[in-house]
């Protein structure tokens with residue numbers, strides 16, 4: 001059966017760890033003369049319903065570095081589900097390319113693509129989760145600390161797509177995960193239920209709090225993301241009133257472990273969820289984290305293409 005990469009929750013801890021170790025190896029190889037052309041003759045179609053810098057460029061470069069190609073399909077180009085049904089798009093593309101990556105509004109749409117495609121489908125962000133980001137985040141934490149087990153990872157802000165994938169990879173790999181989010185901005189119940197199952201197997205602890213100051217105590221990782229995700233623009237003003245107490249600033253960082261790292265999937269709204277002082281300060285790993293998208297996704301592609 002074909003493999004897809006739609007959610008961290010679909011993969012076992014062993015598979016996730018194997019992909020992280022592969023990412024480490026491919027990264028080393030990349031900086032030591034380059035990766036061999038294992039994806040030669042392989043083409044990735046990248047469907048975007050929303051804008052992107054990191055996902056688009058890192059996937060494209062991952063394919064190029066490994067001898068393959070990538071095709072960018074812009075939001076208006078194929079009219080996914082509008083000009084043509086998702087099922088038909090999936091079946092047509094399956095005859096042209098070897099793997100599909102899709103960034104969609106509704107998570108249902110990426111599931112529908114995967115259902116009908118006869119080739120692997122990768123979720124490049126939906127309203128529910130962002131598994132490619134989760135892999136790059138885990139890689140960044142793994143490189144910094146050597147292990148995820150027993151670390152305290154804290155997400156401050158909206159219980160959104162990025163938070164869900166981070167919670168799932170932490171709970172799969174044994175890191176303790178805490179979120180401080182305002183009332184009304186909790187993660188979906190299903191994501192929490194799944195995380196509890198993973199945590200009981202891995203021994204990780206989960207905490208769902210309101211107070212960011214309580215949440216960051218003893219944290220090795222503080223993570224934040226935009227207050228308003230793509231597709232929620234109509235709520236921007238309302239969210240600007242709710243989220244300021246959740247800003248990751250120097251005071252909040254000083255309340256965590258002294259060697260805490262600060263992460264953000266980017267794009268950042270500096271002065272809102274993250275101050276310049278923190279983003280550009282000694283604890284920040286936001287750029288290595290962004291660069292790790294490239295290396296983590298090479299591992300995901302490798303696993304799906306079985307190169």
Ligand code: CP
Pocket residue numbers: 051052053054055056125133265266267
């Ligand atoms: N973090 C992330 O997915 O960035 P882009 O929206 O630029 O792809």
Ligand code: NVA
Pocket residue numbers: 125160161162225226228229230265266267
């Ligand atoms: N939560 C953000 C992540 C962007 C990479 C969004 O969905 O817009």
